[in-house]
Amino acid sequence: MTDTGEARSADESTREARETRETQETQQSRLRVLMRYIPLIAPVLLWTVPCWVLLYAGQHWPLPVTLVGTALFALGLIGMPLAMMRGHGRRQQDRAAIVGDILLGTSWVLFTWSVLLGVLPLVVLAVAGAGDGQNRSRIVTCAVLGVSAVLLAWGYAEAHRVPRVRNVDVHLPRLGAGLDGTRVVLITDTHYGPLDRARWSARVCERVNTLDADLVCHTGDIADGTAERRRAQAEPLGTVRATRARVYVTGNHEYYSQAQGWVDLMDELGWEPLRNRHLLLERGGDTLVVAGVDDVTAESSGLAGHRAHLAGALHGADPDLPVLLLAHQPKFIDRAAAGGVDLQLSGHTHGGQIWPFHHLVRIDQPALAGLSRHGARTLLYTSRGTGFWGPPFRVFAPSEITLLVLRSPQRS
Template identity: 85%
Template sequence: MTDTSETQPADRAAHTTQRSPLRRLMRYIPLIAPVLLWVVPCWVLLHTGQHWPLPVALGGTALFALGLVGMPIAMTRGHGRRQEDRAAIVGDTLLGASWVLFTWSVLLGLLLRLALTAAGVGEGQDRARIVTWVVLGVTAVLLAWGYAEARRVPRVRRLDVELPRLGAGLDGTRVALITDTHYGPLDRARWSAKVCETVNTLDADLVCHTGDIADGTAERRRAQAAPLATVRASRAKVYVTGNHEYYSEAQGWVDLMDELGWEPLRNRHLLLERGGDTLVVAGVDDVTAEPSGLAGHRAHLAGALDGADPELPVLLLAHQPKFIDRAAADGIDLQLSGHTHGGQIWPFHYLVRIDQPALAGLSRHGTRTLLYTSRGTGFWGPPFRVFAPSEITLLVLRSPGRLPSP
């Protein structure tokens, strides 16, 4: 027998040493990111050969400096202890605008310089100013379009999903999915009402909300969430918590959703029966529930399925796609998730994929388990959606051989 009393602590120490540089770097990201977001565009647009008149160069640089200082202050006042909605709106808007400007200053600035060089436009003020004006123009268009996309009522995305274990009696079951509504500093009570009206046109058997209802407590965002009481489903309306509930008194949101007529599936299930067949509809708390320290909250799949017939098909609600590993290991048939927002503002898509196994749409995991990841119904923080449209999803469940012809 090998004595591991010395090797295990050594391994842990080595692992800690390996992780510590990354952890130290992560600590500085809140300081580094704002500097990059504002300094890089300032340099590209104002100081790389343009030779603007001195008042223009100084005024433009002052605006970037104001953004660099003002954005962190506004976000701290808006999302910190003060919870000032106006400050949050300013900070979030500056964050989204700086991200888009940074992205296109780097990408488009580089591509334009290469294209202009290939076209025979050499180094000089003309080339530099062309880059500046094109980058500013593209950024303005993307921000205007992204704002309109974020504030609009989402389009309905309809999808037929075949589940091999679904009985014929349940074929055609209509499941409407909304998620990540993120009611917040911008008052979206009217938007919320229109979303609910759209859901009611879908004639759904089951309506699901997979979390991140709001940014703020239930008491503070009640008016925006109130229209959820008007949602209709022929069988049930079910809800699970998202990570943002655990930033804002999650139990208050669970209680409010119950009051509004939604059934919170906190590590439990219900049965949907039709035509002599049965579907298990289960839900789990978000994976951040237990680390939040809120008593009684944790993601517990075994508890959610306790008492369910293992031969029955299971539809699972779990806020984050990353829960799919546990779902697949347990043979879940279909998991519905949100959380990713489809990236919300390109190219944040690629960063999301580092943390989550899926960005959007239907994907297969293991031999039996399907995952549907919604791009979300609302938006978080910056009021923009760029190349990541929001959605209300209608999934029509099909038993084997019942998929409609293309």
């Protein structure tokens, strides 16, 4: 009877594992299909939907207004992809990248609020009998333009400010009493890029240095561009202070821009690149394993020796010691949980960066931001990121510098 029950339990576990794997494969397949067509469909939708809502949904604007407005949207539709290709493609022209990124962010905000405000208010106003159709349509136009302008101005300021410090207590059952109160500062996704943010970088590092960190972590996506090209913006990272260690792992964007150059530069600046390896942090007679893995895209980059290898990162570590793991993408959490990791620190998601893009991020990642539990032991902290990628805006997804204070159940 016991053998039968154990066999049934094993079968159920196998079935659940298979179903989970099939679900993940289905989600990944959908994402691949979506990503294949996005470059073709997205620009058309981003510019034609706002064009229709603002100019052709019953407003009856004077002909010059309609013609000028249509011309501007047509220029955006043509200019944005061209600027993005020249700026982020092989030519790497920073001025073109800036133009393309601003157009991308602007069109996304206009598209979002054209969809949200271009239908529902018209229905509500029609039911309420508030004026004729032309007046209703012009009210919608003013609302969309007003909301978009405010959000873009606010989002620009949010993206360029020194991030607020987010304080998080993390309770780890296996953490020794001597390690209670260990202060871990996390920065990630700085994305130094076409806009020169050397002063911003220095101010971020100054803020980090006020936090009295034992350990400072950078979980990748330092920049968009090679280490040689973005060196001036990254150099302030060399001023960061920690009483125990400064550690770094690669993100996916390093693999677009000669990742080994970034590994070498971070090493030169005094950071410890944890490329599938670990170090030991000792405090109060107790020890914490601090491990790191290359980004999950590393192996497909073709760079020799670059891959995400958890077993290599933990090789030689005492399995009874608690493990803090740095991995750029939250999706590595399945492997981390299977490997007995206590806490994984990640970035990559930007918290969506410009709402409601977070819905697309959730298709690809198991967490968007904050602390989450995965399995019986493993916790994941996902940062919204310290900088921004591409469009210089953050809307309803503020950047952060994270101070994680590790807590032991044995503390006095």
